[in-house]
Amino acid sequence: MAFVFCQSNLSIALPISRIRFLTCSLRTSQLPRQHSNSDVFEVEQKFPLSLDSLPILEERLRILGFEQITTKELTDWYFDNVCSDLVQQDCWLRYREDENQGEWQLKKGVRGQYNGANTSTVYEEIEGAKALNAAVDLLAKVERKADVPLPFEFAGFAPFHIPKLLEEISLLQLHPFARILTKRASWVSTDQCNMMFWALTVDLDITDFGYAVGEVEAMIKDRRDVPRARAAINGLVKRLKPVGTHSTIAIGKLEYYLQSRQPELYQMCIERGIVKEPAAE
Numbered sequence: 378m379a380f381v382f383c384q385s386n387l388s389i390a391l392p393i394s395r396i397r398f399l400t401c402s403l404r405t406s407q408l409p410r411q412h413s414n415s416d417v418f419e420v421e422q423k424f425p426l427s428l429d430s431l432p433i434l435e436e437r438l439r440i441l442g443f444e445q446i447t448t449k450e451l452t453d454w455y456f457d458n459v460c461s462d463l464v465q466q467d468c469w470l471r472y473r474e475d476e477n478q479g480e481w482q483l484k485k486g487v488r489g490q491y492n493g494a495n496t497s498t499v500y501e502e503i504e505g506a507k508a509l510n511a512a513v514d515l516l517a518k519v520e521r522k523a524d525v526p527l528p529f530e531f532a533g534f535a536p537f538h539i540p541k542l543l544e545e546i547s548l549l550q551l552h553p554f555a556r557i558l559t560k561r562a563s564w565v566s567t568d569q570c571n572m573m574f575w576a577l578t579v580d581l582d583i584t585d586f587g588y589a590v591g592e593v594e595a596m597i598k599d600r601r602d603v604p605r606a607r608a609a610i611n612g613l614v615k616r617l618k619p620v621g622t623h624s625t626i627a628i629g630k631l632e633y634y635l636q637s638r639q640p641e642l643y644q645m646c647i648e649r650g651i652v653k654e655p656a657a658e
Contacts, residue, residue: 421593445564466514559582593613
């Protein structure tokens with residue numbers, strides 16, 4: 378078994394700052410300035426997507442006042458250090474390539490009353506240079522007293538162009554642990570009379586490894602609106618579930634990827650309560 382020493386006290390000249398919800402006053406002087414929206418909370422719920430029933434699902438969306446606005450290909454690269462210190466905190470650093478553009482994103486799981494036994498999840502989403510600074514801050518706070526076993530391998534990405542980490546961030550020895558290519562069709566509500574679904578987006582995703590999943594999401598700036606967003610999302614998901622199915626529960630693309638390609642990392646996520654253990658059939 379390979380062992381890697383993960384230094385707890387990072388002696389790297391990086392901008393470290395305190396992260397607060399919605400008011401992230403992060404110093405970015407040493408990182409390129411990138412355009413970024415204000416940090417928001419993403420409330421989302423996955424639902425099963427069957428390619429055979431896709432035309433029926435699309436017709437349901439039209440009846441409910443939704444219109445397809447974009448179709449595009451996304452490539453998501455997920456990064457962590459060999460100790461998976463970000464993942465262990467339910468924090469997911471990714472570089473998303475959208476056609477010819479790319480951007481860093483960090484999704485931080487919101488614990489407590491939001492991500493309990495519910496099927497929908499809540500994440501604080503940070504973009505651009507602020508995402509990298511937030512990841513640096515999270516890694517700098519990790520305390521480690523001894524060597525730890527390497528939880529997963531970073532092999533298998535040689536044929537692909539891996540996004541180049543900034544020089545400062547590469548000193549943290551971040552490596553990719555997942556690459557997901559997705560064909561996505563996005564739908565939004567155009568019926569202004571239907572206020573319940575007005576602020577929702579529906580994404581229909583098909584991955585390069587054959588997994589398909591739907592997602593309903595709402596982007597909110599005030600976490601007091603989480604219950605309302607969650608109720609609206611759950612109501613729409615129930616109307617969109619495939620014909621002949623009794624469950625509206627589905628796992629996300631990354632969770633499916635980890636199940637099949639990074640089983641040790643996936644098991645660690647289950648043990649730490651980051652993902653739910655699959656229900657016995």
